[in-house]
Structures are given as structure tokens and as C-alpha cells.
Amino acid sequence: MKRSPNHRLREAIRESGASYDALAHDVRVIAASAGNTALRTNRSAVAHWVAGAQPAEETAHYLVEALSRRLHRALTFEDMGLSSSAADLGGHPDLGLSLGPDPVETLGRMGRADIERRTFLTGSAYSVAAAALPLGVPQEYAARATAVEHGATAGAAEIAAVRDMTAMFTAIDERHGGQHGRGAVVHYLTTDVAALCRARFRTERQHAEMLSAAASLAYLAGWKAYDAGEHGLAQRYYLQAYALTQEAGDDAHAAFVLRILAHHGMDNGRHEHVLGLAEAALSRAKGGTDRATESLFVICRARALANAGRPRQAVQEALRARGMAADATPGDMAGWAAMWGAAPATVDSHTAKILQRLGDHSAAEKHHGEAAARYGDTAHQRIKALSIAAQGQMQCAQGHIDAACHTWHRALDAMEGVRSARTRKAVQAMRTDLARFRRRGARPAAELDERARTWLRDTAH
Incomplete structure (x- = not known):
């Protein structure tokens, strides 16, 4: 034919x-x-x-x-x-790449496709066009056209339960990596939490708080997809999390998701919309959050400025973020931000990335090391390990191979028990950096490379 x-x-x-x-x-x-x-x-x-x-x-x-x-x-x-x-087969190739009136329904369909490992979703690429969607959404998000399903009245206890479960899942993610409990997160989001989002509440305020709590869980699902290297799927979860915060009328939380979208674009090397997202996030958060939380938005804008080729402004904003984080009172952070670690550690980590992009490897090494120290022993094990690995990379870039090997051994120690595509990527980059020293017969480089090779083999799945 x-x-x-x-x-x-x-x-x-x-x-x-x-x-x-x-x-x-x-x-x-x-x-x-x-x-x-x-x-x-x-x-x-x-x-x-x-x-x-x-x-x-x-x-x-x-x-x-x-x-x-x-x-x-x-x-x-x-x-x-x-x-x-x-x-x-009941899916849609553009599922999740829009900000429609019913994010709960969209998340349900996405979650089912995610659990079933449908390749149209899990193998999807990062969408540059979709990254700009939040920039075109009005501040006043239209209410859902569909009526809330009939059911029992929910209230503060149900909201607290979802927040507690999200905090628990986030703690597991930070300690053990995104592949631990991933299916449980998606299942909980698309069953119990989706049902609660459609339940009747005693007040409109409580319903909004439930939608905001669901948004935290939705972007945790996205974060787990990101940590598995599934960037297109992660983006779709983030977009639906943003839609939930919009429906909840929670400007500060919506700003936090815009910040996540900005960092996601930078991590993917797609900078077309990241400065717009970072500036929109900062604008919406300003005056509506504590200083520690606001510092996260300022450092995001600083990183976006560095990626936009505006180094002077980037450094100025990074210094401002550091000052805000240092002056803040611990415990003041919004709950949806505090789950991901203390502001000074996050600001140090992103300051290091800014300086690395600007070519200041010595200063980047210092800030990666400070970030790792601030993250502590085990609560944020994955990001601590990644910070140590990045510190070693900066030492290697300066030609300090003995120091780099020592630091990288510490990174491998810290990666014990962590299941994450990002840690694997860091170890693969480590081996690439070691190659030229190994070829020259440097014994520390050869020994570390063998350990890294064995680690990659043993953690393959």
C-alpha cells in the first residue's frame, strides 16, 4: 500500500x-x-x-x-x-505538558503511566516550550470547572497526615536517593491524596491547604524522576505541582515551584526561560516569606544570571543570598522549603555552581566543601555526597590530583546506600577526569579509578 x-x-x-x-x-x-x-x-x-x-x-x-x-x-x-x-492505549504523548483546570486528574493519569513505566512518559525529553508555560499563567488561577466529588468531610487532621507523609518520603529520598520508595510516592499521590483533593472540607482555606500539600508531594514525585535521569517526566510533575499551588492560591508556594522549574532548566542546559522563571519566582515570593526562604529565590536568580552571561550581577546576588541565609533564624523557613535542608547549605551549593560556571575553580571548591559540611552526616546524604564529588572535581580542575583523589574517596564513602542516577553520573565524570592521570601512571588515580569502576558495577540496575 x-x-x-x-x-x-x-x-x-x-x-x-x-x-x-x-x-x-x-x-x-x-x-x-x-x-x-x-x-x-x-x-x-x-x-x-x-x-x-x-x-x-x-x-x-x-x-x-x-x-x-x-x-x-x-x-x-x-x-x-x-x-x-x-x-x-489511553495515554497521550503531551500528558502533563499543560496547565489545565484539573491538575488532580492529570496527576492521576501521569501516575498510572509512571507506575506502568510507559515509555511515552518515562522516556520523554525535556520540553523547552513547556518550561515557559508558568510565565504565561495569570496570577489569579481559574477555579476548577468540575464539581468536587461527594464524600466524607475532611479537615486539619487529613492535611497534617499528608504533610507528615510527604516529610517522611522526602527524608528517605534525601538520605537514600530517589529510587527508594518512588513507586510508593506515586501510588500515594494518585490514590489517597488525589481523593482528598476532591473531598469536601469544612472551609475553603482547608481545601487550599490540602492542594498545597499535594503540590509538595507532586514535586517530590518529579524530583524522584529527575534523580532517575527522567527529565521529561520530572518536568511534567513540576508543572502539575505548579498548577496545584495556583489553584490553592498560595503565591509563595507557587514561587517555590517556579524556582524548581528554573533550576531544572539549568541542570538540563536549557537556559531559554530560566531567568524569566527565576525572576518570576523571586517577585512572587518577595515580602511573603521569611529571609531564609527568600534567600533560596535570590540564589536561584543569581545562578540564572550567571547562565545568562551576567557574571557581575550573579556574584552580587549570590553575596546577597548568603547574607540573608546567614542572618535568618533557624526554624523560620516555610515547611515546604525546610524539608529540603537548611538555607545556608543550599545557598553554598548554588554559589559553588555559579563560581564553577564563571571559571573560579578555587572559590567553587571552597563553597562545595562548605555545603557538604553544612549538610551534616546522614539526613541529606545524597546531596552531601554530590557536593563532595563536585569539590573533588574542582580540585582536579586546578591540577591538585592527590587532594582530588582523597576527596573523591570520601565522596564514594558517602554514596554508600544511595540509589541515584545523579551519583552514578558523578562517579562516571570522576572516572573521565581521572583518565589522563591514570594514563600517566599516577598510582592514586589508578587505585581510585578501580574503586569507582567497581562501585559502578555493583550499583548497576
């Missing part, structure tokens, strides 16, 4: 100005960022798609994102004349 040419795809490519070779390259890069390094898309494949062949499901996602980035607007499968088996 003769295939019909895909005129929509051909027109989108023409509008983008990309050659078939360039588009194929974009698809491979996006696939690699989503963890698929085996994809070998070439110009012939693009030509076949234009002629009417359907790309594989995952490849189609990468193709849609590639053209969305080139055209600076969000495209869908339908826009490009592509079919989706996800839709045929």
Missing part, C-alpha cells in the same frame, strides 16, 4: 529552516539528553518520515521536541501528522 506524504511534517521542517541532516542531529541530541544514546537517526530517516513513514514512538517524541525548539512554540503529534500508540 502506497504511503501518503506527510505534508504537515514537511511544512514544519520548511518553516524551521533546518536541513534534514541538522534535524536528524537535533533528534539524536535530544534523545541522548533523555538517556537514549543508541538512536542513530540520519537524513534518510527524516526523508522517510516526510514521505509518510511513521517514526518509532520514542523517536517521534524527540522529533516533536526538536521542531518545537526550532520554531519556538509547542507542537503536538497532530500538528506534525504523527500518530501515537500512547493515545491508542
Whole structure:
């Protein structure tokens, strides 16, 4: 049977100005960022798609994102004349990439697809267009059009229970890594918590507090996806968490999710919207939070400024954040922020990343070390281990290989019992940095490399 040419795809490519070779390259890069390094898309494949062949499901996602980035607007499968088996199976390739009127329903569908490990979701790429969605949402979020389901009246006890469970899950995540308890978090979010969000409450204020509590759990689910290297899925959870805070009318909490979205973009190397997100977060939080919490928004903006090529302003903002965090009274932080660690440690960690980006490896080393010390012994084991690993990387960048090896041994000690794609990535980077010293016959480098190789083998799953 003769295939019909895909005129929509051909027109989108023409509008983008990309050659078939360039588009194929974009698809491979996006696939690699989503963890698929085996994809070998070439110009012939693009030509076949234009002629009417359907790309594989995952490849189609990468193709849609590639053209969305080139055209600076969000495209869908339908826009490009592509079919989706996800839709045929009750899913949707764009699930979670919008801020609709019913985030609870969206989270339920996402959670089921996540638990079932549906590749249209777990293998999705980070969406640049979706990153800008919160910047276009009005401050006054429209109330849901659907009526609350009938059921028992809920109140303060149920809100406290969700907050306590979220704090417990977050503590486990920080200590043991994102892969511990991940399924339990998603199941709890999409069953008990989703039902409570639809329950009747004694007051509107209590209902808003429940939605805000659900948002904390939603971005924990996103954080766990991020810690597994599933950045597209993480972004969708973050967007729905933002929608929940908007529905709750909680400006400060909404600002915190904007901050998460900004850092997520920077961690993915996608800087198109991060300064806008960081500045929107700071603007919404200013005057509505304590100084410790506000310092988290200031350091986020500082990091975004560094990524935007504005180093002087970045350093000034980082200094301001450090002053705010140092002057703050411990225990004053908002509950949804305090779960993730003390403000001085977070500010030190991001200050180190700013200085690292600006090429000041000595100062970055100092701040990574200070962050690790502030995170303490076990409560925040993963980020402590990552901070120590980054400190070693900065020592290596300065040519201090003996000091770096000593520090990296400490990092591997701290990673014991942590299940995280980010710790694995840090150890892989460690081995890359060690390679040139190992080839020169440096014994400390060879011994550490062997330990790192064994660690990667033993933690593979």
C-alpha cells in the first residue's frame, strides 16, 4: 500500500529552516539528553518520515521536541501528522505538558503511566516550550470547572497526615536517593491524596491547604524522576505541582515551584526561560516569606544570571543570598522549603555552581566543601555526597590530583546506600577526569579509578 506524504511534517521542517541532516542531529541530541544514546537517526530517516513513514514512538517524541525548539512554540503529534500508540492505549504523548483546570486528574493519569513505566512518559525529553508555560499563567488561577466529588468531610487532621507523609518520603529520598520508595510516592499521590483533593472540607482555606500539600508531594514525585535521569517526566510533575499551588492560591508556594522549574532548566542546559522563571519566582515570593526562604529565590536568580552571561550581577546576588541565609533564624523557613535542608547549605551549593560556571575553580571548591559540611552526616546524604564529588572535581580542575583523589574517596564513602542516577553520573565524570592521570601512571588515580569502576558495577540496575 502506497504511503501518503506527510505534508504537515514537511511544512514544519520548511518553516524551521533546518536541513534534514541538522534535524536528524537535533533528534539524536535530544534523545541522548533523555538517556537514549543508541538512536542513530540520519537524513534518510527524516526523508522517510516526510514521505509518510511513521517514526518509532520514542523517536517521534524527540522529533516533536526538536521542531518545537526550532520554531519556538509547542507542537503536538497532530500538528506534525504523527500518530501515537500512547493515545491508542489511553495515554497521550503531551500528558502533563499543560496547565489545565484539573491538575488532580492529570496527576492521576501521569501516575498510572509512571507506575506502568510507559515509555511515552518515562522516556520523554525535556520540553523547552513547556518550561515557559508558568510565565504565561495569570496570577489569579481559574477555579476548577468540575464539581468536587461527594464524600466524607475532611479537615486539619487529613492535611497534617499528608504533610507528615510527604516529610517522611522526602527524608528517605534525601538520605537514600530517589529510587527508594518512588513507586510508593506515586501510588500515594494518585490514590489517597488525589481523593482528598476532591473531598469536601469544612472551609475553603482547608481545601487550599490540602492542594498545597499535594503540590509538595507532586514535586517530590518529579524530583524522584529527575534523580532517575527522567527529565521529561520530572518536568511534567513540576508543572502539575505548579498548577496545584495556583489553584490553592498560595503565591509563595507557587514561587517555590517556579524556582524548581528554573533550576531544572539549568541542570538540563536549557537556559531559554530560566531567568524569566527565576525572576518570576523571586517577585512572587518577595515580602511573603521569611529571609531564609527568600534567600533560596535570590540564589536561584543569581545562578540564572550567571547562565545568562551576567557574571557581575550573579556574584552580587549570590553575596546577597548568603547574607540573608546567614542572618535568618533557624526554624523560620516555610515547611515546604525546610524539608529540603537548611538555607545556608543550599545557598553554598548554588554559589559553588555559579563560581564553577564563571571559571573560579578555587572559590567553587571552597563553597562545595562548605555545603557538604553544612549538610551534616546522614539526613541529606545524597546531596552531601554530590557536593563532595563536585569539590573533588574542582580540585582536579586546578591540577591538585592527590587532594582530588582523597576527596573523591570520601565522596564514594558517602554514596554508600544511595540509589541515584545523579551519583552514578558523578562517579562516571570522576572516572573521565581521572583518565589522563591514570594514563600517566599516577598510582592514586589508578587505585581510585578501580574503586569507582567497581562501585559502578555493583550499583548497576
